[in-house]
Amino acid sequence: MSDHSVYDAIVVGGGVEGTAAAENLSKRPGTKVLLLEQFPLPHSRGSSHGQTRITRRAYTDAFYTRMMDFCTKYWTNLQDASGKTIFRQVGYMAIGAIGGDFLNENIHCMTVNQAPYTLLSSGDFRRKYPMLSYGDNVGCLLDHDGGVLMADKALLAMQKSFVSHGGTLRDGELVRRLVPGKIVQVHTDKGSYRGKSVVLCCGPWTNQFLAHLNIRLPLKPIRISVCYWREQTRDSHSPSHLPTFYDHKCCDGHSIYGVPSLEYPGSSPLP
Ligand SMILES: Cc1cc2nc3c(=O)[nH]c(=O)nc-3n(C[C@H](O)[C@H](O)[C@H](O)COP(=O)(O)OP(=O)(O)OC[C@H]3O[C@@H](n4cnc5c(N)ncnc54)[C@H](O)[C@@H]3O)c2cc1C
Incomplete structure (x- = not known):
């Protein structure tokens, strides 16, 4: 297709980063935004797929907190606007x-x-969470504001909000190349667009995409294994009753994240 309008911003990549960038830009009055995603949405091939993600204030970098x-x-605003449960405040433990x-x-960043x-x-930790x-x-730092973000619902709500604010979403459209300039040309497998600025949120595809511009960023996509562990009990000591958690370098230098059993009831994912 041929689109002769000039967008204020063209965002490439409809994962959580690109969608959030596009949605926030579209809320600026008079800002014309285009979001391009290579796969039909929703899809399961990027980092943002799935139903649950941990969200927390406890980090080792105060900026994130x-x-x-x-x-x-x-x-909270997205949840109110969509009428869906997007965030469950079950807490988060830094172990x-x-x-x-x-x-x-973690203590420093929170303080x-x-x-x-x-x-x-260690005594209180064992008494409160005997299933661990x-x-x-x-011991652990319990972050009361942490919890589970319902990732797929959040993404859908952001996409709907983006469109309701006048944004244009085109999925199933692969961006092949950019021609830099004061007005950037964006060429896809279906047509061409022009934008005053371009935001690249291509996730693991970033370097593959940037190759035509001879740019290579120091990024290393890694495969993450997600294991689902069957729950042993269903009483108050069940893993379902745990907050989300992160156990830092607990297992031969590897770290473990834990999420309550919401995605597949009866099992607890440990990405
Ligand atoms: C298993 C797992 C568990 C995780 N758990 C957590 C957690 O608990 N808490 C947390 O905060 N984070 C977590 N993360 C990290 C978090 O999910 C990612 O940081 C986030 O999803 C990254 O989003 P993104 O938009 O950058 O990438 P992606 O979701 O991969 O999005 C990139 C998008 O760009 C599109 N794209 C790429 N190239 C092009 C192109 N040329 N044209 C058009 N479209 C293109 C892709 O199709 C894709 O949709 C987890 C990640 C994984 C994999």
Whole structure:
């Protein structure tokens, strides 16, 4: 197709990053935004697929903790506008050695940002969550604002909001190349567009896409294994009753994330 209009912004990639960028841009009055996605939506080939993601304020970098002020309001507004449950505030646990760098950095980030948390000693941790089995020197920081983001619902709600704010969404359209300039030309497998700016949110496809511009970013896509563990009990000690969690370098240097059993009831995903 041929589209002779000039967009204020053209966003490439309809994962969570591209969709959020396009949706936020479309809310600026008078801003004309085009979002291009190579696969028909929804699709399961990018990083943003699936039903659940952990969201939290406890990080080892205070910038992320601060950013969550914006995100929490954003998810709440999206939830109100869509009428769907997008966020479940079940809490988040940062698990690590008492006195170790990981827990200390989490405490620091929460404290400087005045975010609410509870620090559990190893004894309290074991008593509160007997379904987990940890030794004497392991405790946790409980981030009360953390929880589960219903990822597929959030993505759909953002796409709907984008379109309702006047944005143009074209899925099943692969962007093949850009011609840089004051007005950027964007050529796809179906047509050409012009934009005053282009936002690239191609996720793992980034370097593949940038090759025609002779640009290579220091990015390394990695495959992430998601394991689903069958629950052993269904009482109050069941993994379903856990907050989300992250256990830092617990297993031969590998880390484990845990999410309550929402995606496949009866099993708990540990990406
Ligand atoms: C298993 C797993 C578990 C995770 N758990 C968490 C978690 O609990 N909490 C958390 O915060 N994060 C988590 N993450 C990370 C988070 O999901 C990603 O950071 C996020 O989804 C990245 O989104 P994205 O939009 O950058 O990438 P993607 O979702 O991969 O989107 C990129 C999009 O660009 C499109 N595209 C690429 N090239 C082109 C082109 N040339 N033309 C048109 N379209 C193009 C692709 O088709 C794709 O849709 C997890 C990731 C995985 C894989």
